[in-house]
Amino acid sequence: MSQKDDLSQGELNFEEQKIALQIARQTLEIFFRKRSYEPEVSAYPTFQTKRGVFVTLRKNGELRGCIGTFEPEQNLAQTIQAMVLSAAFWDPRFFPLQENELPEIKIEISILSPRQKITNPTLIEVGKHGIYIQRGHRSGVYLPQVAIKQGWNREEFLNSLCEDKAGLEREAWRDGSAELYIFTVQVCEE
Numbered sequence: 083m084s085q086k087d088d089l090s091q092g093e094l095n096f097e098e099q100k101i102a103l104q105i106a107r108q109t110l111e112i113f114f115r116k117r118s119y120e121p122e123v124s125a126y127p128t129f130q131t132k133r134g135v136f137v138t139l140r141k142n143g144e145l146r147g148c149i150g151t152f153e154p155e156q157n158l159a160q161t162i163q164a165m166v167l168s169a170a171f172w173d174p175r176f177f178p179l180q181e182n183e184l185p186e187i188k189i190e191i192s193i194l195s196p197r198q199k200i201t202n203p204t205l206i207e208v209g210k211h212g213i214y215i216q217r218g219h220r221s222g223v224y225l226p227q228v229a230i231k232q233g234w235n236r237e238e239f240l241n242s243l244c245e246d247k248a249g250l251e252r253e254a255w256r257d258g259s260a261e262l263y264i265f266t267v268q269v270c271e272e
Contacts, residue, residue: 094193098128099270105159106137106166106189107272113167114181121159129159134194134265136225137165139179141186147173150223152197152214152265162191190271192225197263203255206264208236215240215248217260222247226267 094102105121112119123129135158136150147169154161166189170179179187197214200206206213209230214223222243229239244250244260254260 092128093268094128094270098126099268101126101129102158102162102191102193102270103189103272105162106191109163109166110170110179110184110187110189113170114184119163121163123159130157132156133158133161134196135161135165136192136194136267137162137169138190138192138225139166139169140188140190141183146183146187147176147179149173150192150194152194152223158193165191188272190269192227192267192269195266197265200262200264201258203236203240203262206236206239206262208234208239210266211264212267213239213243214263214265215243215250215255215260216263217248217250217254220248220250222249227269 101121101123105123108121109119121129132154134150134152134154136148138145139147149165149168149172151161151165156164194212209226212223212225215221224239224243224247232238232242234242240255241252244254245252248254250260255262
């Protein structure tokens with residue numbers, strides 16, 4: 083089985099992408115009204131599956147929150163809801179989102195493939211693969227779009243992941259002491 087085959091998983095079609103974004107947007111809007119919201123997605127089997135999700139919020143093009151999970155405990159619809167709320171209110175890098183910011187917020191949802199452990203970093207394709215690194219209790223993750231936005235090559239991507247996200251030595255990925263995983267994403271954005 084090839085590397086590509088190991089990472090492939092059904093993608094959301096155009097309508098499902100729109101629904102995913104609607105779920106995220108409505109979850110935020112309804113949160114401020116102090117109501118509960120259960121999206122009606124029974125007609126869409128995709129939303130009943132468990133998939134890893136990262137939600138990124140941007141305000142005027144700048145990062146405003148980003149939280150995700152590889153191992154969801156709930157279905158896709160519920161995971162999108164949980165991650166959009168986490169990105170808005172519990173990303174420790176930012177103050178909680180305020181209701182008056184909502185019109186300026188753009189939502190990006192990254193639906194993740196399962197992670198695949200690798201031992202050869204040359205298998206990483208910049209712009210295609212996200213990377214998760216772990217050594218002991220330290221770990222970090224970058225989505226594939228981070229390398230593109232930053233203009234990084236593979237080595238810069240890995241170095242930053244180690245140093246800036248995982249708190250490891252800059253080149254910890256080279257010596258084999260850390261575990262490397264790759265994954266792909268399908269991005270849905272407003």
